[in-house]
Amino acid sequence: MHISESAPLVVIGAGLGGLSAAIHLVAAGERVVILEQNTAVGGKMSLLQADGFTWDCGPSVITMRPALENLFAAAGRRLADYVTLSPVAPLTRYFYPDGTVFDATRDLPDMLRQIAAFAPHDVEGYLAFLSHAAALHRVAGQLFIYNDPPTLASAFGIPLRDVLKVDIWRTMHGAHRTYVRSPKLQQLLGRFATYVGGSPYQTSAVYNVIAHVELSDGIWYPQGGAYQLARAYQRLAEELGVEIRTGSRVTGITVKEGCARGVSLADGDYLEARAVIANVDVTTVYRELLPPEIALRRRRSLSRIEPSGSGFALLLGIEGTFPALAQHNIFFSSDYRREFEALFRRRIVPREATIYVTATSKADPEHAPEGCENWFVLVNAPPIGPEFDWELEAGAVADAILAQLADYGYDVRSRLRCQYHLTPRDIAEHTGAWRGALYGLSPNDPLNVLRRPINRASEVRSLYFAGGTTHPGGGVPMVTLSGGVAARMALADLLKAD
Ligand SMILES: Cc1cc2nc3c(=O)[nH]c(=O)nc-3n(C[C@H](O)[C@H](O)[C@H](O)COP(=O)(O)OP(=O)(O)OC[C@H]3O[C@@H](n4cnc5c(N)ncnc54)[C@H](O)[C@@H]3O)c2cc1C
Known part of the structure; x- marks a missing residue:
């Protein structure tokens, strides 16, 4: 033809x-x-500017820096000439319902010192888990991440002793239990299942590679906000002659x-x-x-096929600043297992959710008016389905999140200059994501x-x-x-x- x-x-x-x-x-x-x-370009990586605030509405935790650098290198350019990525420390500040605050960090002595303070018996186990995750990343990375899609031939090309390290049949939580006993550490490690829209009690332990990628290799902040990354890709594409309509x-x-x-x-x-x-x-x-x-x-x-989980985001313009918050913060729910039961078995947003909060205005003050912060607040949500009606429920979910943050000592309800939200329906409409899934198949x-x-x-x-x-x-x-x-x-x- x-x-x-x-x-x-x-x-x-x-x-x-x-x-x-x-x-x-x-x-x-x-x-x-x-x-x-x-x-505008970027898809799920998007930006909202309103009322003097700027919010990144999509990804904020940027990992695997070499994957980004290699894209620019393939075009004979340097990522650093397009966007500055700064290391984030601590990686994430974790808040637990009993008042414990834990800063996950790549600084191993600091991490072990903090683990020793509440779970001395888990120090060795955490180190063993990190080595396990690194070994998993070496093997599973070659098979599932860094090369063409896996085939029987590529699987057979891996030595048997390495194949056995590809921890497919256990759940992530099943693996964590064998390394650490503290429910707090298990909850922290289990959270990485949500990076692919899953539950730690169901998702295969092979996804423990994510723990390696974050806890050992780190998180990066694109200066000016995550959307600068989309702008960098766009600029490179256009410089090379791609026509973007x-x-x-x-x-x-x-x-x-x-x-x-x-x-x-x-x-x-x-x-x-x-x-x-x-x-x-x-x-x-x-x-x-x-x-x-x-x-x-x-x-x-x-x-x-069931798609991965989605998300519900609140974009808050808040009067005041909150020095006790880090760049990335997690406020854990008191019953993690029940939370995921609700999300993926009952397919509803649990009344008590684990809440992620970030404010880019901490690093980029121009993202909020003086004396204010631009909070991006995210909770996991099931993919769109008949069990949960966002038209009816979005307001109640937003109120429950704000009430839960208040219980944690962050009552911002009287300080809100503005408030917007993003439901799985908005994500589906904006990007074409089937049932609003953030990460493809479940x-x-x-x-x-x-x-x-x-x-x-x-x-x-x-x-x-x-x-x-x-x-x-x-x-x-x-x-x-x-x-x-x-x-x-x-x-x-x-x-x-x-
Ligand atoms: C709230 C949220 C938080 C996230 N957090 C993180 C995080 O912290 N870290 C991380 O790494 N990832 C995160 N992700 C996931 C990450 O954003 C996505 O995996 C990634 O950006 C998806 O890129 P993509 O190439 O699949 O394209 P998409 O972003 O899905 O873009 C697809 C594009 O196709 C366009 N399109 C669709 N249909 C048509 C059509 N018919 N005609 C023309 N154009 C069309 C859409 O408009 C869109 O621009 C998050 C996502 C969301 C939504």
Whole structure:
């Protein structure tokens, strides 16, 4: 079938995965157009400015710095020339209902001193857990994160003694119990399950790699706020010649003779494409963008798989400053197991939730008027479903969060200059995330690691996926890696076709 040589490679979506794919493709000499439905790039990484405040509305915990640096290096540039990443210390300040405050840190002697203060018997166990997580990262990282999607052949390429380290069949909590006895430490380590939208009591222990990535390698703050990272990717892409068309909603992918050959836009335009890279949630691609006759079976099977958790965020403009808060703060619920039962078995937001609070105005004072702070407050939420009606419940959830913070000594209710919220429905609408999921398929089912769609569509040639719902998964560094995988696959196929 004839396709014009001058037709570009089309990326649908300017989330970080889409921008990453575009950067890799343009760096390899391809012409690339990104079509983004919103007026700004970044997808789940977004920004709200109102009432003199600026809030990062999406990711705020940035880990795996080398994954970001490697994207810029692939284009012959340095990340540091586009955005400054500063190490965050402490990593996170944890507040427990009994009044304990614990600063998780990469500084091992400091970390061990704090553990010794409330759980002396767990000092050795914590060290053993860190070594376990580092070993897991070495093996599982090669299999599940840093290379192309895993296959039987790649699994067989790993020595048996290493395969046994890939801790798939236990739960994260099951593994934590074997290393540390303190419920507080177990709760702290269990929280990393939420980085992939799961429960520590269900998510496979292989995800303990996250503990290694954060507790040993650290968290980074992009100066000016997390959204500076999206701006950095955008600037690099545009400097290299990527054309980014915002306000361009794709309504369909045209398939001719089994190949993705173009896209239709909401304004009636049609754009021919030598290949299409979808940064949209893969389930949404099958449900909404591909012709039903091609994708019916896959659409049904993907729609049936439980997606990861979502989130409910409060954006608060608060009078006053709170020196006792660190950059990242967690206020734990008193019954972690019950909280996750509510989220993932009953699929509701628990009345008592674990609450994350960050205020970028601490590092960037211009994000709030003088004497004020810009709190971004996040709780876990189930993916959108019939069990929980956000239209009815959002106000009550917001009130419960504010009341719970008050119980912790942070009663900001009389100091609010402004208050906005973001529900899973808003996230779904803004980014196309199926059921508002933040991280693709649910990690609560260990088999979903194997069910995750790979970056090359199996039903349609010349169609590739980049982003959190494909390999290697969700989160800022992971989607950055996924762009590289999708681009590699597209370039290899284009080379074969020439
Ligand atoms: C509240 C929140 C907190 C988070 N916290 C963290 C964190 O602390 N650390 C971390 O690493 N990760 C975090 N994440 C997850 C992280 O933000 C995502 O994994 C990542 O940004 C997703 O990138 P993506 O490439 O999958 O694309 P997305 O961000 O999903 O973007 C997809 C893009 O495609 C566009 N699009 C969709 N449909 C169409 C269409 N039909 N036509 C044109 N364009 C379309 C969308 O508008 C969007 O811009 C958080 C996410 C949220 C929402």
